[in-house]
Amino acid sequence: MWFFALLILAAYLMGSVSAAIITCRLMGLPDPRTQGSGNPGATNVLRHGGRKAAIITLLGDMFKGLLPVLLARALGAPLEVLGLVGLAAFLGHLYPLFFGFRGGKGVATAIGVLLGIHWMLGAAYVGTWLLMAAVFRISSLSALLAAVLVPFYSLWVPANATVSATIAVMSVMLIWRHRTNIQKIIAGTEDRVGDKRAPS
Numbered sequence: 001m002w003f004f005a006l007l008i009l010a011a012y013l014m015g016s017v018s019a020a021i022i023t024c025r026l027m028g029l030p031d032p033r034t035q036g037s038g039n040p041g042a043t044n045v046l047r048h049g050g051r052k053a054a055i056i057t058l059l060g061d062m063f064k065g066l067l068p069v070l071l072a073r074a075l076g077a078p079l080e081v082l083g084l085v086g087l088a089a090f091l092g093h094l095y096p097l098f099f100g101f102r103g104g105k106g107v108a109t110a111i112g113v114l115l116g117i118h119w120m121l122g123a124a125y126v127g128t129w130l131l132m133a134a135v136f137r138i139s140s141l142s143a144l145l146a147a148v149l150v151p152f153y154s155l156w157v158p159a160n161a162t163v164s165a166t167i168a169v170m171s172v173m174l175i176w177r178h179r180t181n182i183q184k185i186i187a188g189t190e191d192r193v194g195d196k197r198a199p200s
Contacts, residue, residue, distance in 0.1 A: 015092020
């Protein structure tokens with residue numbers, strides 16, 4: 001049991017490494033927490049730092065969700081522990097120990113976690129996001145709709161109640177972290193895919 005607890009702790013610490021902040025520092029870009037939405041995530045980095053920085057941020061955030069789950073799987077952790085490891089990495093991204101507990105909204109890290117639990121879950125989330133983005137052209141709305149649906153997707157892949165519950169928790173928290181985006185969507189002021197602001 002203690003070994004699994006260490007895996008969960010390690011996942012949280014890995015999730016606490018902010019790809020957006022580190023990438024921006026290494027590339028000489030402004031801290032994303034001081035730009036635009038203030039969110040240290042790929043979308044905000046794209047608008048103020050460019051495509052290259054955004055891609056690095058996206059991949060970094062995805063891998064810090066994926067790798068802990070794959071490591072736990074390789075070490076023989078049961079499905080219940082995989083779900084908790086993934087949730088810990090996700091919480092690390094939202095509330096990072098190393099950056100004053102001020103993290104991102106969790107979309108990329110959630111995708112990494114879902115891919116680690118079962119590739120079909122990650123693919124279903126990404127597919128839903130892409131479809132909704134093509135229809136509505138609003139990144140946050142696409143992420144929200146995918147978050148609403150992914151707990152239902154988990155019912156059709158090899159999983160159990162604990163895994164489905166942790167996925168549902170991630171979805172609820174992801175939606176909560178997008179609450180300001182929801183207000184902007186309702187008001188019709190939310191940014192659309194492809195919008196880019198000049199760095200301030």
